[in-house]
Amino acid sequence: MVDYSLRQAHEKDSAAIRKLIHKVGINPTGLDWKRFVVAVRPSGELIGCGQVKPHGRAVLELASIAVAPDYRKLGIASAIIKYLLEKSARPMFLMCRSQLGSFYEKLGFRVLALNEMPTYFRRISQVAGLIESLARAGETLLVMKLQ
Numbered sequence: 001m002v003d004y005s006l007r008q009a010h011e012k013d014s015a016a017i018r019k020l021i022h023k024v025g026i027n028p029t030g031l032d033w034k035r036f037v038v039a040v041r042p043s044g045e046l047i048g049c050g051q052v053k054p055h056g057r058a059v060l061e062l063a064s065i066a067v068a069p070d071y072r073k074l075g076i077a078s079a080i081i082k083y084l085l086e087k088s089a090r091p092m093f094l095m096c097r098s099q100l101g102s103f104y105e106k107l108g109f110r111v112l113a114l115n116e117m118p119t120y121f122r123r124i125s126q127v128a129g130l131i132e133s134l135a136r137a138g139e140t141l142l143v144m145k146l147q
Contacts, residue, residue: 001074002041002047002071002074002076003041003042004039004040004041004042004047004048004071004076004085005026005039005040006037006038006039006040006042006079006080007037007040007094008036008037008038008097009033009034009035009036009037009038009049010033011033013033013036013038013046013049014031016032016038016046017031017033017036017038017046017049017064020046020048020049020066020068021049021064021066023066023068023069024066024067024068024069024105026065026066027063027064030053030063030064031051031064032035032051032053035051035052035053036049036050036051036064037049037050037051037080037084039067039071039076039079039080042071046068047067047068047070047071047076048066048067048068048071048076048077048080049064049065049066049080050062050063050065050066050077050080050081050084051063051064052084052088052092055118055120056091056120058118059093059118059120059121060088060089060091060092061091061092061093061094061095061120062081062085062088062093062094062146063094063095065077065080065081067080078107081107081130082107085107085146090146090147091146091147092109092145092146092147093112093118093121093143093144093145094109094143094144095118095121095124095137095141095142095143095144096142096144097134097140097141097142098134098140098141098142099139099140100142101144103143104144104146107146108146108147109133109144109145109146110144110145110146111142111143111144112143112144112145114126116145118144121143124141125141126144
């Protein structure tokens, strides 16, 4: 069991959030520390983060869920997600690698067909370069929704 707490990010967390996002190799765009929740060890070390990112007025995305490699498989990502979902409106969308689909399904999300996706996600799903890079890694892109 790892001792950590969840809290809203502070401006001073911005660099650590960006560093973690880059370290785990997820989308580094739209990182606004004001939207983030962070998991922090008593020493002050930031070990996880996540945000709810708005796309216009009606579309919310669960995004930037990252946990430092040494702290994975300890429930930190789930705790961050549950914390964010408690405080957020619905519907909530997310994009993830296909291998993470079952993880998000356990939290109530479901895979969407292209015609069910908001425009933002539909456009991203149709970007050939992204899909090709995922396919080379044996992955596909999922867009999911929680009501």
